[in-house]
Amino acid sequence: MLNCTFDIIIPTGPEDVAFVPRVVDYVYRCFENLEHIYVLTAKKNFSKIEKKIPANMPYKLIDENDLLPNLSLSIVAKILNECCPNRRASAGWYFQQFLKLGFAQSIYCKKYYLSWDADTLPLAPISFFEDEHLLFNPKKEYNPNYFRTIERLFGYGKQMEYSFIAENMMFSKNIVCEMLAEIEESDVEGVTWLEKILHASNLDDSMPAFSEFETYGTYCSVNYPGLYKPRHLNTFREAGYICGRKISEDKLRVMSFDLDTASFEMRHAPMFPYNLPQFIFNNRKRFKKMKSMTFRQIIKKVWTKWLGKQSIDKQLIMEHLYRLPQQRH
Structure with a gap:
């Protein structure tokens, strides 16, 4: 029987800072172990998140740029610009x-940790352990570039008919550390595992070329067959179209009768007025610029834009009239 206690990590970008306190609340409710x-x-997001999460909740904010000595956004950007100039x-x-992946090498990591998406709410208790197995939710996504990168790193490609890319993944610390060490020993250009992954991802293609879940799942399929067992969850990726991220507790309670998880991506904007948070976030730079005007x-900017739109509309009307058949007198 596997040890069933685990920690959860929630990587959070700027678009999810306002929503992640709610994710933390639901995660805390739904997972017993x-x-x-x-x-x-990023450290600049700490104060915004702390204001909305109760102090008695067992959570910790970690500066993403201080998790590991040689892992930060600036380091990744620098390597990426050098080895993948034409990346998408x-x-x-x-x-x-x-x-x-790097969390496994950090001082915080214990035997198992669950990576959870910052835009997804668990709506019911979910198990990730069954006897000697770790459970995961198989999906149907397929990007051949992910497996071209995997083959460069390990010498083998896709192993399973399904995809490991989902809203969550239970990682084994020992396996992740072993996998990263094997990547560093590969003959791919670079020294550290992240350098080698980025160099291996340098494909002459417009599609992204790396998936952490697909890479880890494929590695486990080859080296630890049978450890992970597929378990199907009822997930709703487009829940944001309903009422957006301001969805009420009552609506979530109703959804929980049929769903295990619901995801609220920023790009899935609902109808007015529920789309206002997304609209404000997507136009924050424009609003910031307007404050200094x-x-x-x-008025001049709005007028100029309106005149430009009028000229385009007039041109379209004239083109349409030109195509109409001439009336006979």
């Missing part, structure tokens, strides 16, 4: 994946 909750985020994915996209400058 949970010991600690670690929110990995951003440094932040890679960085949050490296945080999930005079009233006259704002």
Whole structure:
């Protein structure tokens, strides 16, 4: 029987800072064998999160740039610019994946830790242990580039018909550390495991080329067959379309009768007025710029934009009239 206690890590980017306190609350409610909750985020976000999470909750904020000595957003960006100049994915996209793997090498990590998405709420108790197995939720996603990178790192590609990419993953500290050590011993260019992963991800393709969950799941399939057992959860990835992140407790309670998890991505904006938080977040730079403008400058900018739209509409109307058949007199 596996030891069933575990910690949870929640990597949190700027778009999820306002929502993650609610995620922490629901995670704390739904997992009985949970010991600690670690929110990995930039230090500038600490005060905003602390204001909304009760002090008696077993959580800890960790500066994402201080988790490991050689792992930070600036380091990832620097390596990425050197080895993948034509990449599609951003440094932040890679960085949050490296945080999930790098946590295994940190001083906080114990035997098992669950990585949980900062935009997802658990709506019911979920088990991740069954006898001698660790449980995961298989998905249908497929990106061949993920497996081209895996093959560069380990010498083998896709092993299972399903995908390991989901809203969560229970990691084994020992296996993650072993996998990262094996990556560092590979003949891929670079010294550290994150350098080698980024160099292996340098594919001449527009699609992203690395998945931490797909890499870890494939590694376990080869080296620890049978350890992970698929378990299907009822998940709803587009829950944000209902009422957005301001959804009421009553609506979530109703959803919990059919769902195990509900995700609220920022890009899944509901109808007005529930879309206001997303609208404000997506236009925060524009609002910040407007604060430094005079009233006259704002009116001029709006007027110029309106005139531009009118000229475009007039052009479309003229083109439409030109295509109409001429009436005969």
